[in-house]
Amino acid sequence: MQDNVILQMRNIEKSFPGVRALGGVDFTLRKGEIHALMGENGAGKSTLIKVLTGVYQMDEGEIIVDGQKAVIRSPQDAQNTGISTVYQEITLCPNLTVAENMFIGRGADLLVKQKEYEKRADEILGNLGIPARSRQILGSCSLAVQQMVAIARAVDMQCKVLILDEPTSSLDDKEVNLLFELMRNLKSQGVGIIFVTHFLEQVYEVSDRITVLRNGELVGEYLTEDLPQVELVARMMGKELDELNSLGENEEKKTQNGEVFYEASSLSSSDALPFDFTIHKGEVNGFTGLLGSGRSESVRAIFGADKIGGGEVKIKGEAVKITKPIEAMKHGIGYLAEDRKRDGIIADLSVRENIILALQVMNGFFKPISRSESEAFADEYIKALNIKTASRETPIGSLSGGNQQKVILARWLLTHPDYLILDEPTRGIDVGTKLEIQKLVLKLAEEGVSVTFISSEVEEMLRTCSRLIVMRDRHIVGELKGKDLNQKKVMETIAGGES
Amino acid sequence: MKEKFMKFRKGGLGQLTIPLIAIAILILFNLIRDPGFFSIEITHNNDGNAVLAGNLISVINGASELAVLAIGMTLVTAACGGQDISVGAAAAIAGSAFVKVLKSGPSISGGTVLLAFLCACIVAMLFAAFNGVLVAVFKIQPMIATLILYTCGRSIAYWINGGATPTVDSPIIRAIGRFIPGVPLPTPVLIVAGVTILFMLIFHFTSLELFTQSVGINGSAARLNGINDTFIKLLSFIILGFCVAVAGCIGVSRLELINHETLLLDVEMDAILAVAIGGNNLGGGKFKISGSIIGAYVIQILTTTLYAMKVSSTDVKAYKAVVIVLLVVIGSPVIKAKFAKLMARGRSSKQRVSMKGAK
Numbered sequence: 001m002q003d004n005v006i007l008q009m010r011n012i013e014k015s016f017p018g019v020r021a022l023g024g025v026d027f028t029l030r031k032g033e034i035h036a037l038m039g040e041n042g043a044g045k046s047t048l049i050k051v052l053t054g055v056y057q058m059d060e061g062e063i064i065v066d067g068q069k070a071v072i073r074s075p076q077d078a079q080n081t082g083i084s085t086v087y088q089e090i091t092l093c094p095n096l097t098v099a100e101n102m103f104i105g106r107g108a109d110l111l112v113k114q115k116e117y118e119k120r121a122d123e124i125l126g127n128l129g130i131p132a133r134s135r136q137i138l139g140s141c142s143l144a145v146q147q148m149v150a151i152a153r154a155v156d157m158q159c160k161v162l163i164l165d166e167p168t169s170s171l172d173d174k175e176v177n178l179l180f181e182l183m184r185n186l187k188s189q190g191v192g193i194i195f196v197t198h199f200l201e202q203v204y205e206v207s208d209r210i211t212v213l214r215n216g217e218l219v220g221e222y223l224t225e226d227l228p229q230v231e232l233v234a235r236m237m238g239k240e241l242d243e244l245n246s247l248g249e250n251e252e253k254k255t256q257n258g259e260v261f262y263e264a265s266s267l268s269s270s271d272a273l274p275f276d277f278t279i280h281k282g283e284v285n286g287f288t289g290l291l292g293s294g295r296s297e298s299v300r301a302i303f304g305a306d307k308i309g310g311g312e313v314k315i316k317g318e319a320v321k322i323t324k325p326i327e328a329m330k331h332g333i334g335y336l337a338e339d340r341k342r343d344g345i346i347a348d349l350s351v352r353e354n355i356i357l358a359l360q361v362m363n364g365f366f367k368p369i370s371r372s373e374s375e376a377f378a379d380e381y382i383k384a385l386n387i388k389t390a391s392r393e394t395p396i397g398s399l400s401g402g403n404q405q406k407v408i409l410a411r412w413l414l415t416h417p418d419y420l421i422l423d424e425p426t427r428g429i430d431v432g433t434k435l436e437i438q439k440l441v442l443k444l445a446e447e448g449v450s451v452t453f454i455s456s457e458v459e460e461m462l463r464t465c466s467r468l469i470v471m472r473d474r475h476i477v478g479e480l481k482g483k484d485l486n487q488k489k490v491m492e493t494i495a496g497g498e499s
Numbered sequence: 500m501k502e503k504f505m506k507f508r509k510g511g512l513g514q515l516t517i518p519l520i521a522i523a524i525l526i527l528f529n530l531i532r533d534p535g536f537f538s539i540e541i542t543h544n545n546d547g548n549a550v551l552a553g554n555l556i557s558v559i560n561g562a563s564e565l566a567v568l569a570i571g572m573t574l575v576t577a578a579c580g581g582q583d584i585s586v587g588a589a590a591a592i593a594g595s596a597f598v599k600v601l602k603s604g605p606s607i608s609g610g611t612v613l614l615a616f617l618c619a620c621i622v623a624m625l626f627a628a629f630n631g632v633l634v635a636v637f638k639i640q641p642m643i644a645t646l647i648l649y650t651c652g653r654s655i656a657y658w659i660n661g662g663a664t665p666t667v668d669s670p671i672i673r674a675i676g677r678f679i680p681g682v683p684l685p686t687p688v689l690i691v692a693g694v695t696i697l698f699m700l701i702f703h704f705t706s707l708e709l710f711t712q713s714v715g716i717n718g719s720a721a722r723l724n725g726i727n728d729t730f731i732k733l734l735s736f737i738i739l740g741f742c743v744a745v746a747g748c749i750g751v752s753r754l755e756l757i758n759h760e761t762l763l764l765d766v767e768m769d770a771i772l773a774v775a776i777g778g779n780n781l782g783g784g785k786f787k788i789s790g791s792i793i794g795a796y797v798i799q800i801l802t803t804t805l806y807a808m809k810v811s812s813t814d815v816k817a818y819k820a821v822v823i824v825l826l827v828v829i830g831s832p833v834i835k836a837k838f839a840k841l842m843a844r845g846r847s848s849k850q851r852v853s854m855k856g857a858k
Contacts, residue, residue, distance in 0.1 A: 337720070346713045347716060348716050349709075353709060356709075357713060358725065361706075361726055365705050365710070368703070411724075
C-alpha cells in the first residue's frame, strides 16, 4: 500500500448486547490528510472512534499505526500510540492558564519551571497560529480558542493522528474558519486528522477524503472532490433518499373536515398560559415555535401532565375534566414526551414491560396483563414497528435511541388512542427511523386518529401536518394552513412579522 | 432451549447467584466443621408434641421476623430508593399494641388474638403511613424521614403498656411463637411461608411489581404514564407496616412477653442488609423478593454458625461484618463487570479453540 499511510483499521468488529455496532469496518488514514468520517446516527462513527481511542475494546480486527500493530486498551494507550482526541465539549480546566492547560498532567515540574513551560507554550501557539497567550486564563478565551488550545495540547503530545469529534458545533462562522486554518496548518505538518461532523458544507470545505458508514458497515471511501454532496447524502442514508423526497409529494394532506375530537378553551397550567385549541378526527397538526415558546408546555397541559390552572375541555362535544395523565389516557389521549430519557423510557425494565406499561395503567392495578398476553403484545409491536432488539426481555436502556423511541410509540399505540400527542418523536434518531415515524403518523391519521406532531425540524412538520400552530413567548401567534404552509411563512410568523 | 438457557443466565438466576452461593458455602463450611451440624431429629417438647429440632430448623425459625421484614423493606427500597430504619421501633409499637389488646380481656381466646393482631396491623400501618407521607408527599429522604420514628418509636411502645413489660400466658400465643400441637414445624416458619405465598398472590393478581419498579426506576416517566407515584410509594410503606406488625407479633409470641426496649432491636440494619445481599439495588428500581428472603437466611445461618463455633456474642458482630464485607464487595458492580469480562474472554477463547479444531 501507499507508504504514507499512518493509521489503518482492518475488519473492526464490535457488538453490544443485541446490536452489532461495527461489522468488519476498514478505515485508512494517510499522513497530512483531513479525512471526514460520515454517517447517520447509529452508523457506527462514534463506536469506531471509541475503539480507536481505547474507550471500547474491539471484538475483532486490528489497528496498525505507522506500520506497527497497536494494542489499544485504554485512552492512555491511545495517547501513547500517538492518537489524540479533541471532543465536542471542551475538557480542559477553564480556571487555569493556557500554558497550564497545555502541560498539566505531563511532568511534575510544571510549577517549578513555570517560565520555561510558558515559553514553550507560546512557541507552539505561535507555530500553529493560535491567537492566545500562554499566561491567559483559559476561561477568558473564546470557545474556538479554547478548542484550539485543546488541539495544541493534543498536537504537542507527538500526535500522529488527531481526532476532532464535532469540533465546530458550538462555534460561529468566523471561529470555524480559524479552526479550519489550524487544521490545514496541522495537515501541512503531516498530522492525519479524522474529522467527525454533521455539517456537510464543512466537509466539502476542508476535507480531502470521506469515509461513509451506514448501520455499522463500511459504505465506501471517496475522494471529496469525486463525491457530489447529493451522492454523499444518498450514500449515508441508502436508498431512503428517494422515499424521503416522495413522501412530501405523494401524501395528500387531510384538511379538517371530520368532526371535532378535542376542544380546549383558555386551557392553562402551571407552565402554560391560557390558550384555545381544537383538533379534528384524523387530523395531524403541529405546534411550532422556538425553544421556550411554550409549545411543549401547551401539549403537556392537554395531557394533564402539569398542574392545570383552568379552562374548559370538550371531547367529542362533551365537557370533560383532565387534570392528570390517567384521566387524559382514559379519554383516549396518548402523550409521547419530549425528553425520552427522562420522561419516556423505564431504562432497566424490558422492552416488553415498557410496551405494556400504559395499557396496564389504563387496565388498572387489579387487572394485570398476563405474561403470555404481554409477550404477544410485545412481539406484535416489535414486528410491526420493526424494533431492533435482541429479545423482548432486553432492557430498553440498551437499545439505540431510535429503537427506544419506537418502543415508546408502541406503548401508546397499544392503548389504541383516539388522539396521540408526539412531542419531538424524531429528536436524536437516525433518518431511517425518522421516516418510519412520519409514515406512521400519516397512517394513523388515515385510520382516524388525531395527531399533534411537534418537531424542531420545520420541514418534518410541513411534510406531515395539515395545520401549524405557531407560538412565541408562550402565546399562540398564528395558525397556518393550506398554501401558508411553507418554510418562509412559518419563519416569518415565528420571528413575528405579520401574524 | 437456547432461549431458556439465556433467560436462566441473564435474568432468572443472575441476581440470586451470590446469595445462593453464600448459603451453599456456609452450609458446606458447617458440614466440614461438624458433619452433624445439620442433622435434624424428632424430639418431644415440653407440651409432649413430636417436633423437628436441629440447627437447620433453628436457623429457618430464627430468621422468620427478618425474612418478613425483608419483604416489606424490598418494596420500600424499590419504590423510594431508600430504606426505612424505623422497622425495629415500629415492631415494638405493634408488639405493644398486640399485648395491650390481648391483656384487655379476662381470658385470651382465638378471637382475642385475631383482634389483637388486626389492631397491631392497623397501628403499624398508621405509623408506616406517617413515614410514607413524609417520603412520598414531602419528598424527604427515607432515612431521614424514618429517623423520627426510629428515635421515638420505643418510647411510644413504652407508653402503650404504661412502662411495664407484661407477659402473656396463653396456649394460643405459645402455639404461635413455638409449635402448633401436632405440627412438627415451628409456627413462625409457617407464617413466613404464608406471608410469602400472600405476596406471590399479590404480585400475580395486581400490577404492584411493574408499577413499583417503574416508579423506582423513573418516577417522572411513570407519572406521565398515568401511574400515581406518590400513592405507590405510600403503598410500599403501608405494606412494610403490615410486615412490621407480623414480625412484631411473632417476636412477642416467641418470648410470650413484650419488652419494648429489646424486641427486634437493631433488626432494621439486618433487614436492609438482607435486601442488599439479595442483590437488590438499594437505590431503587428492579427488585426480587426471593433475593431478600434468601438474604435473610444467609444472615441467620451466619449468626448461628458463629454461635455454634462458640464465638462470644460480643465478637459475633465483628465476624459477621467480615463476611458481609466480602459478600457486598463480590456483589458490587465493579467485581461483577470484571467477572462478566472474564467469562466472555473464556467463552471467546473456547470458541477460537473449537474453530481451530474444525480447521
